[in-house]
Amino acid sequence: MKPNGNKYAVRQGAVLFSEYAPGSGIKKALEIGRENILLELRESKLKGRGGAGFPTATKWMLVAAAKSEEKFIVCNADEGEPGTFKDRVLLLEYPELVFEGMLIAGYTLGARQGIIYLRGEYEYMLKSLESYLEQMKEDNLLGNNILGNPNFNFEIVIRLGSGAYVCGEETALIESLEGNRGEARNRPPYPVNTGYLGRPTVVNNVETLASVPHILVKGGEWFRTFGTDKSTGSKLFSVSGDCERPGVYELPWGTKIKDLLEIVGAKNTKAVQVGGASGSCIPKSQFERTLAYEDAATGGSIMIFNESRNMLKILKNFMEFFVEESCGQCTPCRVGNVKLLEGIEKIERGVYTFGHLNKLKELGRTMQVASKCGLGQSSPNAFLSILENFKEEIFNKNGYGGHNGK
Amino acid sequence: MLVLEKNSLTEEVESLVEFYGTERSALLPILQAVQRKHKYVSDFVQQEIARLLDIHPVEVYSVVSFYAFLHSEPQGRNIVRLCQTIACDLAGKEAVARAVERELGITFGQTTKDKRITLEYANCLGMCDQGPAMIVNDRVYTHLTPEKAINILNEIK
Numbered sequence A: 001m002k003p004n005g006n007k008y009a010v011r012q013g014a015v016l017f018s019e020y021a022p023g024s025g026i027k028k029a030l031e032i033g034r035e036n037i038l039l040e041l042r043e044s045k046l047k048g049r050g051g052a053g054f055p056t057a058t059k060w061m062l063v064a065a066a067k068s069e070e071k072f073i074v075c076n077a078d079e080g081e082p083g084t085f086k087d088r089v090l091l092l093e094y095p096e097l098v099f100e101g102m103l104i105a106g107y108t109l110g111a112r113q114g115i116i117y118l119r120g121e122y123e124y125m126l127k128s129l130e131s132y133l134e135q136m137k138e139d140n141l142l143g144n145n146i147l148g149n150p151n152f153n154f155e156i157v158i159r160l161g162s163g164a165y166v167c168g169e170e171t172a173l174i175e176s177l178e179g180n181r182g183e184a185r186n187r188p189p190y191p192v193n194t195g196y197l198g199r200p201t202v203v204n205n206v207e208t209l210a211s212v213p214h215i216l217v218k219g220g221e222w223f224r225t226f227g228t229d230k231s232t233g234s235k236l237f238s239v240s241g242d243c244e245r246p247g248v249y250e251l252p253w254g255t256k257i258k259d260l261l262e263i264v265g266a267k268n269t270k271a272v273q274v275g276g277a278s279g280s281c282i283p284k285s286q287f288e289r290t291l292a293y294e295d296a297a298t299g300g301s302i303m304i305f306n307e308s309r310n311m312l313k314i315l316k317n318f319m320e321f322f323v324e325e326s327c328g329q330c331t332p333c334r335v336g337n338v339k340l341l342e343g344i345e346k347i348e349r350g351v352y353t354f355g356h357l358n359k360l361k362e363l364g365r366t367m368q369v370a371s372k373c374g375l376g377q378s379s380p381n382a383f384l385s386i387l388e389n390f391k392e393e394i395f396n397k398n399g400y401g402g403h404n405g406k
Numbered sequence B: 001m002l003v004l005e006k007n008s009l010t011e012e013v014e015s016l017v018e019f020y021g022t023e024r025s026a027l028l029p030i031l032q033a034v035q036r037k038h039k040y041v042s043d044f045v046q047q048e049i050a051r052l053l054d055i056h057p058v059e060v061y062s063v064v065s066f067y068a069f070l071h072s073e074p075q076g077r078n079i080v081r082l083c084q085t086i087a088c089d090l091a092g093k094e095a096v097a098r099a100v101e102r103e104l105g106i107t108f109g110q111t112t113k114d115k116r117i118t119l120e121y122a123n124c125l126g127m128c129d130q131g132p133a134m135i136v137n138d139r140v141y142t143h144l145t146p147e148k149a150i151n152i153l154n155e156i157k
């Protein structure tokens, strides 16, 4: 089955969903040379689309500068954040952009191998991706002496995940590639120095890599004409929940939440969860805010909740997610998420005290600083933002101590 | 286990190791291949993989136990995973879940008596715009209703 396969013709957008001739990115790359590629990328001010927003040019320059016999380009296609599915669309409908982005990275940084870490849930894409790679080999876009350039050799392999959200975290991903449990490593050292098999490694999100060919062909300056000063270009938003037209939308960074809701046909919206379960919950009073790294940041997940929804139930669903997905390595996250979930269940049953809840909020803030990786650092976000922004609903609806949601 | 069966499993693991190599990084692809075919990775197979990769069996077990999609106990011939995350929940996952349980006579986490189906929950499958969603082995089904889900399950062998 090909989910969304029929939508190709109707997709439109400023960058990723704009016209592109397959092969033109890598040809341009070979024409201008390594240094200019990095300069163009820096000019574009492209930041990572996987969530953390690290400047892509800086990451590439670090790997370019690292001295090593062997380097790796890893495409992070683990896409596990609840409410995110834009990488699915890119991989199914625009594989040429993703693969070419990896190829350009390989050329620029002197890596000979690219690895796509594809989440196990996307195994159904394997056939189409592999046949596209075969095609690229036939077209001499992969393999040895690519496009007739002696010593430019690059191959791409696909590796599958096995159902662990934390493996999207770059160091856990590398552990997983190396055949271990997907447990996050201490950082530093960063993958740019000590990555896959201890070698300098670029780990980039699918969308980040897919942006690169467009930037090379049309220029970093052109890219910067979209978005805001600090968040350049456009972004793919995965929109789900209560709206008429869920799906993937390419919009410039800086779009107001209010305007996005209008575009997707959302009515009677009470709240928008921006950035998935690990993002934060934005109430109606803040819909003037913009989607941007400097305001409401997101790796792309936008989940819409209308007036009929019970925010406590939503929060509970998020916390159950984190309890299951914590890798269990460090205590703040392993124990903390369970405690937060227990607190929610107490509110549900009406047997909480505010003294206890205040302690849990403190615990949440401790988790944000004391957890080892981004999972535990961000899992309290929903807890803190939903309890704060919807306290009226959660605590007043049925009177203090009432049986919420029943 | 019969000796014959053991021999054939050993051969199978040997050929996987030949294909994927003996480096530690080959472990996950090997386990995934076994899981795909047998729906679980038995103790015996884990020991054989450990032997051929020259690592301790506990290492193999610790990896198997970490990943949600790898099992160390026998499963049904088909593994059905219904998304339990919020977008699918809002779209009506609960009704689908209850209908499926009723139809199969098992609850989530269980396998039917005839070993036809193991029923599990999964977290977000990346189909949130088309929920409720489920994966049967590696095929994705979207926009489920109780009726549609039951029809799909009744068709698998």
Ligand SMILES: Cc1cc2nc3c(=O)[nH]c(=O)nc-3n(C[C@H](O)[C@H](O)[C@H](O)COP(=O)(O)O)c2cc1C
Pocket (backbone or CB within 6 Å): A047, A048, A049, A050, A051, A052, A053, A054, A076, A077, A078, A079, A080, A081, A165, A166, A167, A168, A169, A170, A171, A203, A204, A205, A206, A208, A209, A373, A374, A375
């Ligand atoms: C728990 C957790 C899960 C993550 N999942 C993903 C993911 O599925 N895809 C992704 O690209 N980045 C994910 N990240 C971010 C990666 O660690 C990393 O920052 C990113 O792949 C870097 O690529 P970029 O600079 O192109 O964004 C995750 C981070 C954490 C903490």
Ligand code: SF4
Pocket (backbone or CB within 6 Å): A166, A183, A184, A325, A326, A327, A328, A329, A330, A331, A333, A334, A371, A372, A373, A374, A375, A376, A377
């Ligand atoms: S924060 Fe959570 S997921 Fe990250 S290392 Fe600690 S226990 Fe594992």
Ligand code: FES
Pocket (backbone or CB within 6 Å): A082, A083, A084, B083, B084, B085, B086, B087, B088, B089, B123, B124, B125, B126, B127, B128, B131, B133
């Ligand atoms: S929430 Fe079910 S597929 Fe994402």
